[in-house]
Amino acid sequence: MSLENVVDGLISATYLVPISIAFCITASHGKYLPLWIPSLGLIGAYFSYAMAELMGLPVILALIAGILLTATVGVLLHLILFRGHIERGEPYAGLLRAIAVTVLIEAILGWATNGYALSYRQLTLGWSVFFPSLSKTLTGADLLAIVTALAVAPLLVFVLRRTWFGLAFRSVASNRRLAGEYGIPLMRVDLGVIILSCTLSAIGAVMYGMKYDLSPQMFGEPTIKVAAAVVAFGAERPERVAVCILLLGIIEAMAQASVSAAALAPAVGYVLLIVAILVRYAFPLVLKRARA
Amino acid sequence: MNRFFLDLLTSSLLDSCLVSAQAMVLNRLSIPFAAVTAFSGISAYAVALTLSGSESTSLFAILLTIVVVTGLSIFARLLPQDEYLLATLAVLGVLRATAGSVEGLGGQLGLSSASTMFPPQSSLLFMCAALVLFSASLITHLLINRSEFGLAATVTRISRSDQTARALVPVNKIVFVCFVITALTAAGAGVLRALYAGRVDPDQFRIRSAVIVLMATLVVGYSPLRIALLSLFFFAFPDLFGYLFGYSASSLAFIREIVWSILIMVLVSRSLNLRWGLNAVTSALNRGFR
Numbered sequence: 001m002s003l004e005n006v007v008d009g010l011i012s013a014t015y016l017v018p019i020s021i022a023f024c025i026t027a028s029h030g031k032y033l034p035l036w037i038p039s040l041g042l043i044g045a046y047f048s049y050a051m052a053e054l055m056g057l058p059v060i061l062a063l064i065a066g067i068l069l070t071a072t073v074g075v076l077l078h079l080i081l082f083r084g085h086i087e088r089g090e091p092y093a094g095l096l097r098a099i100a101v102t103v104l105i106e107a108i109l110g111w112a113t114n115g116y117a118l119s120y121r122q123l124t125l126g127w128s129v130f131f132p133s134l135s136k137t138l139t140g141a142d143l144l145a146i147v148t149a150l151a152v153a154p155l156l157v158f159v160l161r162r163t164w165f166g167l168a169f170r171s172v173a174s175n176r177r178l179a180g181e182y183g184i185p186l187m188r189v190d191l192g193v194i195i196l197s198c199t200l201s202a203i204g205a206v207m208y209g210m211k212y213d214l215s216p217q218m219f220g221e222p223t224i225k226v227a228a229a230v231v232a233f234g235a236e237r238p239e240r241v242a243v244c245i246l247l248l249g250i251i252e253a254m255a256q257a258s259v260s261a262a263a264l265a266p267a268v269g270y271v272l273l274i275v276a277i278l279v280r281y282a283f284p285l286v287l288k289r290a291r292a
Numbered sequence: 293m294n295r296f297f298l299d300l301l302t303s304s305l306l307d308s309c310l311v312s313a314q315a316m317v318l319n320r321l322s323i324p325f326a327a328v329t330a331f332s333g334i335s336a337y338a339v340a341l342t343l344s345g346s347e348s349t350s351l352f353a354i355l356l357t358i359v360v361v362t363g364l365s366i367f368a369r370l371l372p373q374d375e376y377l378l379a380t381l382a383v384l385g386v387l388r389a390t391a392g393s394v395e396g397l398g399g400q401l402g403l404s405s406a407s408t409m410f411p412p413q414s415s416l417l418f419m420c421a422a423l424v425l426f427s428a429s430l431i432t433h434l435l436i437n438r439s440e441f442g443l444a445a446t447v448t449r450i451s452r453s454d455q456t457a458r459a460l461v462p463v464n465k466i467v468f469v470c471f472v473i474t475a476l477t478a479a480g481a482g483v484l485r486a487l488y489a490g491r492v493d494p495d496q497f498r499i500r501s502a503v504i505v506l507m508a509t510l511v512v513g514y515s516p517l518r519i520a521l522l523s524l525f526f527f528a529f530p531d532l533f534g535y536l537f538g539y540s541a542s543s544l545a546f547i548r549e550i551v552w553s554i555l556i557m558v559l560v561s562r563s564l565n566l567r568w569g570l571n572a573v574t575s576a577l578n579r580g581f582r
Contacts, residue, residue, distance in 0.1 A: 081557055091372065091373075092324060092374045093560050093561075095373075095374040095378075097556070097557050099503060100507070100554075100556040100557045100560070101553070103503060103504075103507060103549055103552075104550055104553040104554065107553065108546075108550060110546045114542070217500065220499065221385075224385065227378060231378070260393075262393070263389060263393030263400065264393045265389075266385065266388075267386050267389030267390065269385075270385035271382075271386060273378060274382045274386070277371060277375045277376075277379045277382075278379075281375055282367055285370050
């Protein structure tokens with residue numbers, strides 16, 4: 001295990017921190033696995049690409065346009081498809097629709113681009129910094145991802161634990177019906193959660209596209225990794241999920257550095273997901289039945 | 293007959309076999325199983341290894357399949373539906389990574405599964421074999437629909453939400469039997485595909501492929517007529533339409549996925565479940581055919 005592997009893994013994992021936090025917020029609020037949230041960010045990333053690269057809009061405006069579009073589409077999808085399942089407590093139906101939405105978004109983007117990957121030219125941070133102690137050059141995108149991850153997680157913890165919105169969110173997440181009876185505006189909380197998640201998802205997708213280029217299925221494997229971390233540590237603990245994502249990144253980087261284990265690197269997230277599901281759901285039930 | 297149509301029919305029939313196999317568990321028992329390609333992939337690799345001289349792998353593949361079937365049927369009753377669905381997809385991910393990392397399985401490049409007895413790309417031969425397998429799977433559905441086992445499977449499905457129904461039928465045995473039927477059908481499709489293509493690789497276990505099969509399965513129900521018509525249409529549409537009208541098959545595949553995912557989004561709701569609406573349509577079709 002070398003420091004370079006650890007740094008590589010950490011850097012690649014920081015790109016997923018905003019998306020994992022968005023996933024946590026939505027999962028905690030709706031009590032289902034929102035596999036559609038990372039794919040939704042792709043809409044913002046592709047729209048920003050179109051605005052900046054094809055229409056020549058200034059970068060900041062292109063990014064804002066992408067985020068606004070993602071938030072709008074996210075709110076519409078939530079109101080039309082997922083709100084009913086959240087209110088009735090139907091996680092499986094929500095998951096099926098989430099898978100359908102993911103396939104829909106990937107198919108639309110694939111059809112629009114003929115399946116080819118797109119590279120940002122305007123939306124890139126061209127500068128880089130060499131760190132002699134790490135023997136590593138970090139690009140502008142890497143530094144942005146690190147700064148975003150370091151800023152987003154504590155900010156979110158502050159919002160969720162010290163603000164009215166955070167209190168309302170936690171109330172709705174723990175008991176939606178009771179929160180509604182006590183006068184918490186459910187629709188406003190719902191929309192706030194979706195808009196926040198979509199914003200984080202769009203930011204994450206743009207950063208991920210800066211590093212790895214945009215492709216319709218670029219969040220296929222990362223989504224499973226994020227889902228694994230959420231199942232393992234619970235959607236109510238976004239800070240733990242973020243740390244888990246970083247650790248997964250380190251483990252994968254170390255596996256990839258080994259010639260014999262390189263091809264097993266993608267399996268780390270899947271194994272974590274299976275183990276987490278068994279530990280959280282199956283084994284307690286088996287133990288309970290054994291005691292009975 | 294035109295070779296293109298034979299190849300198209302062969303690949304569509306083999307994919308439809310997977311849909312028919314998965315429908316046995318997903319639609320008939322409401323068990324959110326999405327890893328039918330695991331069985332086809334294991335059997336495909338078993339064929340490739342057997343053809344390369346390693347006969348003992350057949351026994352290992354059978355044992356592995358039994359273990360997987362047993363595990364899936366046990367955990368189907370223990371896990372919540374959404375977690376179970378994710379777990380089955382994760383199993384595919386692990387299988388793909390394993391197949392891609394083990395040198396004996398050919399790594400990322402895979403293995404040759406060409407047979408001298410059944411030469412690859414023998415369109416007519418494999419089309420007939422695929423047709424026989426698909427027909428057998430449809431007849432299985434038909435026989436189950438008209439048998440006591442079918443009634444017991446319906447009660448098993450109901451027992452998921454109604455605990456009193458559990459006492460009426462041996463739920464665990466029925467789930468296991470359905471999984472065995474699923475595994476056998478999918479394994480048959482995997483063997484035929486491996487021999488037809490002449491090569492197997494870790495993409496047998498691609499999660500994306502499993503999701504596409506899942507989406508097709510969600511709509512077809514367990515009526516043999518509906519499985520036959522909808523699954524064949526689903527898989528044949530892009531290439532057939534592209535051949536007949538000159539459109540790009542890959543673009544048509546995207547359009548197919550767009551339409552199908554919208555259909556699933558519309559049908560997955562409390563008031564209009566997947567099977568209610570289509571049952572009405574196929575009942576009318578059945579009455580018309582009689």
